[in-house]
Amino acid sequence: MRPILMKGHERPLTFLKYNRDGDLLFSCAKDHNPTVWFADNGERLGTYRGHNGAVWCCDVSRDSGRLITGSADQTAKLWDVQSGQQLFTFNFDSPARSVDFSVGDKLAVITTDPFMELTSAIHVKRIAKDPKDQTGESLLVIKGPQGRINRAIWGPLNRTIISAGEDSVVRIWDSETGKLLKESDKESGHKKTITSLAKSADGSHFLTGSLDKSSKLWDARTLSLVKTYVTERPVNAVAMSPLLNHVVLGGGQDASAVTTTDHRAGKFEAKFFDKILQEEIGGVKGHFGPINALAFNPDGRSFSSGGEDGYVRVHHFDQEYYNIKI
Numbered sequence: 635m636r637p638i639l640m641k642g643h644e645r646p647l648t649f650l651k652y653n654r655d656g657d658l659l660f661s662c663a664k665d666h667n668p669t670v671w672f673a674d675n676g677e678r679l680g681t682y683r684g685h686n687g688a689v690w691c692c693d694v695s696r697d698s699g700r701l702i703t704g705s706a707d708q709t710a711k712l713w714d715v716q717s718g719q720q721l722f723t724f725n726f727d728s729p730a731r732s733v734d735f736s737v738g739d740k741l742a743v744i745t746t747d748p749f750m751e752l753t754s755a756i757h758v759k760r761i762a763k764d765p766k767d768q769t770g771e772s773l774l775v776i777k778g779p780q781g782r783i784n785r786a787i788w789g790p791l792n793r794t795i796i797s798a799g800e801d802s803v804v805r806i807w808d809s810e811t812g813k814l815l816k817e818s819d820k821e822s823g824h825k826k827t828i829t830s831l832a833k834s835a836d837g838s839h840f841l842t843g844s845l846d847k848s849s850k851l852w853d854a855r856t857l858s859l860v861k862t863y864v865t866e867r868p869v870n871a872v873a874m875s876p877l878l879n880h881v882v883l884g885g886g887q888d889a890s891a892v893t894t895t896d897h898r899a900g901k902f903e904a905k906f907f908d909k910i911l912q913e914e915i916g917g918v919k920g921h922f923g924p925i926n927a928l929a930f931n932p933d934g935r936s937f938s939s940g941g942e943d944g945y946v947r948v949h950h951f952d953q954e955y956y957n958i959k960i
Contacts, residue, residue: 647940877934884925
C-alpha cells in the first residue's frame with residue numbers, strides 16, 4: 635500500500651473524522667486550524683480559522699453541512715463545512731475536549747476538562763436547524779468524575795451518553811436525566827487512562843483504547859466486555875472497520891519519552907487485529923512518532939492515521955487485504 639502523505643498541519647495531529655459519504659476527511663491538530671481534505675487523493679480543500687488553541691476533536695453532520703470542533707481555547711465551534719464560515723461559538727470555562735453529534739444532528743455532546751476548581755463535565759447542546767436560532771444554553775450538564783473525560787459519544791438511539799477518560803472507567807449516562815446507569819467493571823476494565831473511544835458503524839458496540847497497552851470491545855447497551863486486544867505499547871487511537879472484522883490500534887510511547895537512539899523508533903505502526911479472534915494480523919508503518927488519530931473510511935476500503943509528526947497518511951487497501959486469512 636502506498637500511502638498518501640498529507641502535510642497541512644504544523645503540529646501533532648489529535649483527531650481524524652470522515653464524513654458519512656467518505657469523500658471528505660477532517661483533521662484536527664494542536665495548530666488551531668482544523669483542515670478538510672479530499673479523502674481519495676489527499677488534496678487539501680481548506681482550513682477552518684478561528685480557534686486560538688489546540689483543537690482536540692471534531693464531528694461532521696450526516697449531510698456534511700456542519701462541522702463541530704472542540705478546542706483548548708475553551709470553546710466549541712459550529713462551522714459551515716462548505717464555506718468555512720463560523721456559525722456559532724459555545725463558550726466554556728475550561729477546554730472543550732470531545733464533541734459528538736447525535737443521530738439526526740439535533741443535539742451535540744461536548745465534554746470539558748477539569749480546570750482550576752472545576753471538575754470535568756458533559757454538556758448536551760441543542761443544534762438549531764437555522765444558525766440564527768442557535769443558542770449556547772445546555773439542555774443537560776453532567777458533572778463528571780475525577781480527572782479528564784477524553785471522549786464522550788452518543789449511545790444507541792441517543793438515549794444514553796457513553797464517556798471514558800483518565801480514571802479508566804467507562805460510564806453510561808441517561809441522556810435525558812443525566813443519571814449514571816452503568817460503570818465498567820474494575821476487574822475486567824482498563825487499568826490506566828482511556829485515550830480513545832470509537833463506535834461501530836451500527837452503534838451496537840464500541841472500542842476503547844488505553845495507556846494500559848490494550849484495547850477493549852464493549853456492548854453499547856449492557857456495557858459487557860466482549861473482546862480485549864493486547865499490544866506492547868500504549869494505545870492512543872482506535873478504529874473499527876465497517877467492512878471486515880478488523881480493528882486497528884495506534885499509539886506508541888509518549889512523544890517526550892522517545893529518544894533519537896531509541897531502536898524501536900520505527901515501531902510507530904498501526905496494528906490490525908482480527909475483531910473476533912483477537913489476534914494481530916498485520917501492521918502499517920510510516921509515522922515518525924506516536925499515532926494519535928485513526929479513522930476508517932465508511933466504505934472500509936481505506937483508512938487514515940495522524941501522528942505526532944504532523945502528517946496525515948491515507949492508506950487505500952490493496953486487494954490482498956480483503957483476502958487475509960488467519
